[in-house]
Amino acid sequence: SESSSPFSIFAVLASLIIAANVPVAIVLLCHIWRSGSKGLCFVLNLALADAMVGFTVMGLAMDELSQPFHPSQNFCVLRMAFVISSCAASILSLTLVACDRHLAIRKPFHYFQLVTGPRVGVCLVGLWLFAATVGFLPVFIPRFQRVSNHWKCSFFNIFQPSYVLTMFCLGFFPALLLFLYLYCDMLKIASVHVQHIQEVEQAGDMKAMRTVAMLIGCFTLSWLPFFIASIVQMACPTCVPYKVIESFLWLLGMGNSLLNPLLYSYWQRDVQLQLSQLAAGVKRRVLLHLGNSRCFLGKDTKAPPAVSCLELQD
Numbered sequence: 079s080e081s082s083s084p085f086s087i088f089a090v091l092a093s094l095i096i097a098a099n100v101p102v103a104i105v106l107l108c109h110i111w112r113s114g115s116k117g118l119c120f121v122l123n124l125a126l127a128d129a130m131v132g133f134t135v136m137g138l139a140m141d142e143l144s145q146p147f148h149p150s151q152n153f154c155v156l157r158m159a160f161v162i163s164s165c166a167a168s169i170l171s172l173t174l175v176a177c178d179r180h181l182a183i184r185k186p187f188h189y190f191q192l193v194t195g196p197r198v199g200v201c202l203v204g205l206w207l208f209a210a211t212v213g214f215l216p217v218f219i220p221r222f223q224r225v226s227n228h229w230k231c232s233f234f235n236i237f238q239p240s241y242v243l244t245m246f247c248l249g250f251f252p253a254l255l256l257f258l259y260l261y262c263d264m265l266k267i268a269s270v271h272v273q274h275i276q277e278v279e280q281a282g283d284m285k286a287m288r289t290v291a292m293l294i295g296c297f298t299l300s301w302l303p304f305f306i307a308s309i310v311q312m313a314c315p316t317c318v319p320y321k322v323i324e325s326f327l328w329l330l331g332m333g334n335s336l337l338n339p340l341l342y343s344y345w346q347r348d349v350q351l352q353l354s355q356l357a358a359g360v361k362r363r364v365l366l367h368l369g370n371s372r373c374f375l376g377k378d379t380k381a382p383p384a385v386s387c388l389e390l391q392d
Contacts, residue, residue, distance in 0.1 A: 085138075085139045085142040085143050086139070086143065087325075087329060088135055088136075088138065088139040088329065088332070089136060089139035089140065089143065091132075091135070091329065091332055091333065091336065092131075092132045092133070092135040092136035092139060092332075093132070093136065094132075094336055095128060095129070095131060095132030095135070095332070095335045095336045096129055096132035096133060096136065098128075098336055098339040098340060099125045099126075099128045099129035099132065099335070099338075099339045100129055102125045102339040102342060103122060103125040103126055103129060106118055106121055106122040106125060107122060110122060116190075116193045116194065116195060116198050117178045117182065117189075117193055119198050119202065120171065120174040120175045120178050120198070120201075120202075121175055121342060123167075123171050123174070123202055123205070124168065124171035124172060124174075124175055124338055125338070125339055125342075127164060127167035127168040127170075127171045127209075127335075128168050128335035128336075128338050128339065130164040130167065131161070131164040131165055131168055131332065131335040132335065133164075134157075134160045134161045134164050135161060135332060137157070137160075138157055138158075138161060138231060141157070141231065142231060151223070151225065151236065153231075154231040154235075154236045155216055155217060155223060155236055156217065157231055158216075158231065158233060158236060158237070159213045159214045159216065159217055160213065161213075162212065162213040162245070163209050163210050163212065163213025163214065164209075164213075165213075165331070165332075165335075166208070166209035166212045166213055166245075166249055167205060167206060167209035168334070168335055168338070169249055169250065169253050169297070169301070170205045170208065170209055170249070170253070171205065172253065172257075172293055172297055172338070173253050173256055173257070174201060174202075174205065175289075175293065176256070176257055176260050176261075176290050176293055176294075177256075177260065178193065179260075179264075179289055179290055180260040180263065180264055180290070181193065183264060183267055183268075184263070184264075184267060212245060212248055212249060215241065215244065216236075216237055216241055221238070222237060222238050222240065222241040222244070223236060223237065223238065224236055224237060224238050232324050233323075233324055233328060234320045234323065234324060239308065239311060239312040240312070242305070242308040242309070242312070243308075243309060243312060245305075246305045246308075246309065250301055250302075250305050253297070254294075254297070254298065254302075257290070257293065257294045257297065258294070260290060261287070261290050261291060261294060264287050264290060265287070268287060289341075292341050293338075293341070296334055296337045296338070296341065297334060299330075300330055300331050300333055300334035300337065301330075301331045301334060303327045303330060304323065304327040304328055304330065304331045307322070307323050307327050308323060308327075311323065
């Protein structure tokens with residue numbers, strides 16, 4: 079039906095987000111375990127936050143697609159609070175990744191003294207506490223809730239537009255300003271390195287700058303239309319229909335959680351290499367399982383197996 083089609087799209091997007099982020103998180107965890115890199119913990123946290131976005135959106139979509147489904151107001155508020163907390167954690171993780179890359183080229187000789195395990199842990203704990211505070215704000219402040227008899231668990235159906243403005247002021251706008259500051263400062267550092275003809279450092283700076291530039295671009299293109307349309311909606315309720323914001327612009331914002339792992343698997347060669355190794359290992363196990371199954375069936379039916387069992391077992 080027309081009412082369930084947006085949630086069908088959300089379910090597909092959530093599946094893609096989970097499928098993209100879970101392998102990246104596994105690869106990053108193994109890489110951190112072997113190398114002890116503290117900075118990669120921020121990237122791992124980004125992958126986990128994006129995966130959580132996928133799981134929470136999948137739960138929301140499955141509930142809405144399971145007809146009949148008539149949730150209570152409190153259930154909807156809690157469900158959306160988890161979704162928003164995950165999105166906030168993803169946005170905040172992006173800022174930590176950008177700060178880490180900026181610090182790596184701003185203080186290259188003091189980076190490992192500054193980025194220690196306890197400091198990384200404090201940053202990550204603070205990030206999730208702040209993300210949970212933003213997401214569960216309507217639970218603690220009921221005036222952000224909208225009392226509605228409509229049974230769909232949708233964003234503007236249960237939250238006041240003023241909550242969107244609060245999220246914009248607490249999350250999106252500060253993150254965007256921080257991104258722009260970091261990128262401008264990195265440009266200045268790169269220009270100094272060019273003047274001193276430091277080719278090795280310049281190459282590292284350019285890689286970090288490309289990463290931050292892609293983060294800024296994807297983040298802005300994904301979330302800016304949603305927040306602009308939501309703020310315009312507050313000033314002019316008839317200018318932008320809620321359905322457009324919820325069905326398309328919010329979907330675009332969710333897409334940022336799909337772009338992040340694709341970005342890192344493309345730009346980070348270590349991640350790309352280990353992802354290919356992980357895929358090859360999974361493929362090898364699947365072929366081995368299929369080969370053993372065919373061997374077993376071949377013995378029962380006295381038919382020659384299609385795959386050589388000895389080759390697969392070697």
